Amino acid sequence: MHDSKNQSNDPTNTMWGGRFAQGPSAIMREINASIPFDKALWREDIRASKAHVAMLGAQGIVTPEDARAITDGLDQIAAEYERDGVPENWDLEDIHMTVEARLTELIGPVAGRLHTARSRNDQVATDFKLWVRRANARALAALSAVRAALVERADEHAATIMPGFTHLQTAQPVTLGHHLMAYYEMLTRDAARFTAAQDRIDECPLGSAALAGTGFPIDREATAHALDFSAPTRNSLDAVSDRDFALDYLMAASQCAIHLSRLAEELILWASQPFGFASLPDQLSTGSSIMPQKRNPDAAELVRGHSGRIVGACTSLMITMKGLPLAYSKDMQDDKPPVFEAASLFDLSLAAMLGMIAQTTFKPEKMRAAAAAGHATATDLADWLVRAADIPFREAHHITGEAVKLADNKSCALEELALADLQAIDPRIDERVFGALSIEASVASRASYGGTAPDQVQSRVAEARARLAQEAGATK
Numbered sequence: 001m002h003d004s005k006n007q008s009n010d011p012t013n014t015m016w017g018g019r020f021a022q023g024p025s026a027i028m029r030e031i032n033a034s035i036p037f038d039k040a041l042w043r044e045d046i047r048a049s050k051a052h053v054a055m056l057g058a059q060g061i062v063t064p065e066d067a068r069a070i071t072d073g074l075d076q077i078a079a080e081y082e083r084d085g086v087p088e089n090w091d092l093e094d095i096h097m098t099v100e101a102r103l104t105e106l107i108g109p110v111a112g113r114l115h116t117a118r119s120r121n122d123q124v125a126t127d128f129k130l131w132v133r134r135a136n137a138r139a140l141a142a143l144s145a146v147r148a149a150l151v152e153r154a155d156e157h158a159a160t161i162m163p164g165f166t167h168l169q170t171a172q173p174v175t176l177g178h179h180l181m182a183y184y185e186m187l188t189r190d191a192a193r194f195t196a197a198q199d200r201i202d203e204c205p206l207g208s209a210a211l212a213g214t215g216f217p218i219d220r221e222a223t224a225h226a227l228d229f230s231a232p233t234r235n236s237l238d239a240v241s242d243r244d245f246a247l248d249y250l251m252a253a254s255q256c257a258i259h260l261s262r263l264a265e266e267l268i269l270w271a272s273q274p275f276g277f278a279s280l281p282d283q284l285s286t287g288s289s290i291m292p293q294k295r296n297p298d299a300a301e302l303v304r305g306h307s308g309r310i311v312g313a314c315t316s317l318m319i320t321m322k323g324l325p326l327a328y329s330k331d332m333q334d335d336k337p338p339v340f341e342a343a344s345l346f347d348l349s350l351a352a353m354l355g356m357i358a359q360t361t362f363k364p365e366k367m368r369a370a371a372a373a374g375h376a377t378a379t380d381l382a383d384w385l386v387r388a389a390d391i392p393f394r395e396a397h398h399i400t401g402e403a404v405k406l407a408d409n410k411s412c413a414l415e416e417l418a419l420a421d422l423q424a425i426d427p428r429i430d431e432r433v434f435g436a437l438s439i440e441a442s443v444a445s446r447a448s449y450g451g452t453a454p455d456q457v458q459s460r461v462a463e464a465r466a467r468l469a470q471e472a473g474a475t476k
């Protein structure tokens, strides 16, 4: 049947070759063929065709017998593709013509009635929307799982102290729970972007035909509802040339991939020997073929790396769409490879990140020691001078700098300085200062709304749990 990918047996194309005296060159066939990648749309294509032919039958545009024969033929093709995969014949260009050609083999010329009142232009837009809608749904489900895992680990480590960084320099002590909840916030915004993408994708292009609509008495509400869209699209020119839905997906995936990449980078740093804050799960690490001691964070590195390819896919489709006149142009066939590639990388990245969040072993003692080492409570000393001794903050900052210098000279922590040493720097300091200098006191004191204090983290965790439960209820 489909014996060759790149050899043409027909002098002209049987689908559209009527006006041509000569068939396409080998180069034309090759550059034109989207079947190597759009065969991934076969389920959507058959589903949309079944909805279309059911509507044609209901409207009396094709007879009930023809509609039945076409539907049965489509079911048979679905069974074949499920079993054997989709054959790849470049002469048939794409998944739409591949299905139609097989339908003709199976049921004869009546197959030709399926394409009444539609075009590949509204067909591909419909198929692709169905596919992207599922990708959005997968992203949302995976994001819920990753967010829930972050919340659980944050709860576990609501009071675990680690150094907080700016410029990757120890800044102030924070809690690991607070740090993990920062990623929960990012991924919650990402989920909102995918939810918005699902709202916008919810209009069905089918029936827009080539670009102008059709003269046949079709029922677009019926096909829209059969395919689980809320409504048909309102403008046929827009409907066949719109790929915003694919860009919505890629933009949301890009933003999320950037977040995953930042978290991956932190896990890589934390798992490094100089940090020693964490040990990544065995299942998501690899060894070295030459250095027996190595335990490499490859999954995290690939999540970080894949983000570049996902953003690249988004850039690719944006540039494909830029400057295209209405309505369909063949450039738009290039919409699918970036989306398919980004989706499989993104699904994998989320799955890998879920495992890393759930199974990473954190090292609280190492984190605490690092937080204690970097004079991370210097701001607390300055704040204490302001509060307890009514010193202006700028002056308090300067006094604290002297104390840090002294502690450095003595190779000790700020809280280990003798009261006499501190009073030599400024006599207004008294013994109450030590209540502010411990890293536990520092963290507990940052209890402003959204701050790092364990109580605050626990409150955010409780809210996040309630939100996740509510979201799960809403999608049921």
Ligand code: ARG
Binding pocket: 034, 038, 093, 094, 095, 120, 121, 124, 328, 330, 332, 333, 334
């Ligand atoms: N393979 C094409 C694509 O993916 C289908 C639409 C073809 N339409 C056309 N007018 N040639 O975009």
